[in-house]
Amino acid sequence: MSPRYLPVFASLLAAAFLGTYLSSLHAEALMRTQAPAVEDVARYAEVSTTSRAAAPSAASRTALIPILVYHIVRPSYPSDSAAVRSLALTPKVFDAEMLHLREAGYHVVRFRDLEAYFASGTPLPALPVIISFDDGWSDQYAYAFPILKKYGYPATFFVFTNAIGHRGFLSWTDLHAMLAAGMDIGDHTRSHPFLTSITDAAQLWSEIDGSKLLLEQELGVPVNEFAYPFGQYDPAIVALVRKAGYKSARGDFYSGSQSSDRLFGLSAMNAPTTTARFTELFPRNGIGACRRAAPAC
Numbered sequence: 001m002s003p004r005y006l007p008v009f010a011s012l013l014a015a016a017f018l019g020t021y022l023s024s025l026h027a028e029a030l031m032r033t034q035a036p037a038v039e040d041v042a043r044y045a046e047v048s049t050t051s052r053a054a055a056p057s058a059a060s061r062t063a064l065i066p067i068l069v070y071h072i073v074r075p076s077y078p079s080d081s082a083a084v085r086s087l088a089l090t091p092k093v094f095d096a097e098m099l100h101l102r103e104a105g106y107h108v109v110r111f112r113d114l115e116a117y118f119a120s121g122t123p124l125p126a127l128p129v130i131i132s133f134d135d136g137w138s139d140q141y142a143y144a145f146p147i148l149k150k151y152g153y154p155a156t157f158f159v160f161t162n163a164i165g166h167r168g169f170l171s172w173t174d175l176h177a178m179l180a181a182g183m184d185i186g187d188h189t190r191s192h193p194f195l196t197s198i199t200d201a202a203q204l205w206s207e208i209d210g211s212k213l214l215l216e217q218e219l220g221v222p223v224n225e226f227a228y229p230f231g232q233y234d235p236a237i238v239a240l241v242r243k244a245g246y247k248s249a250r251g252d253f254y255s256g257s258q259s260s261d262r263l264f265g266l267s268a269m270n271a272p273t274t275t276a277r278f279t280e281l282f283p284r285n286g287i288g289a290c291r292r293a294a295p296a297c
């Protein structure tokens with residue numbers, strides 16, 4: 001862990017905000033990179049074109065929409081741990097990935113676009129992709145936010161409320177500025193726990209619903225998307241997320257395909273940390289095939 005983050009975690013741990021978070025940061029990354037291979041991009045292009053041309057009439061809809069998950073965008077430090085390096089991109093690499101999406105014909109959409117497509121068949125653009133950020137690190141505001149604005153890309157920032165305003169994390173002021181610039185704020189619980197390990201019903205509801213109420217109260221906008229910490233969930237937790245009024249939830253294990261049957265278990269993937277991996281995953285105009293042998297590709 002970079003010395004820069006030591007005081008961050010020291011203060012957070014002292015406040016007993018997220019005892020499991022530090023030791024589990026890498027686990028969250030590994031859970032996503034152990035996902036199945038994405039379908040080849042030829043199929044991706046085919047389905048994307050279909051979704052643009054006509055809304056299917058069946059109750060169940062599918063769409064190939066990669067959901068990228070970013071954690072850390074900032075300059076690298078020699079002292080960065082393996083856990084940090086597995087999740088971190090330099091601003092230069094992040095900018096290159098965003099530029100590549102534009103040049104290769106991809107269209108950045110929001111979770112609400114996916115929800116609208118599933119709910120009523122609202123057409124999606126060709127080669128859609130969703131960009132999301134996890135955990136509310138302040139570096140995301142400092143380095144990724146300006147680049148997103150430069151390209152006019154909306155992204156969803158999933159934050160856990162106990163960290164907001166603390167050193168190293170986004171502030172309420174940051175979140176307001178991001179909303180004003182067209183970004184979305186999603187819910188990532190209060191304390192970033194393993195939800196499936198919580199046995200106290202009131203605590204679980206507070207993590208799922210209490211955080212939503214707090215975000216909506218402070219931000220003055222509906223917060224409709226949820227991301228399970230560590231991608232961990234089960235049917236009981238899905239039921240609570242639905243009950244709380246969320247419209248969709250980002251899960252784990254990237255399959256390359258989203259389904260209206262899994263609106264509360266949308267598949268995501270950690271964004272590649274090199275442009276080589278990224279351009280392999282997102283070939284120009286969707287032509288070509290993603291190499292199945294490559295992890296998370």
Ligand SMILES: [Zn+2]
Pocket residue numbers: 028134135188192229230
């Ligand atoms: Zn997280």
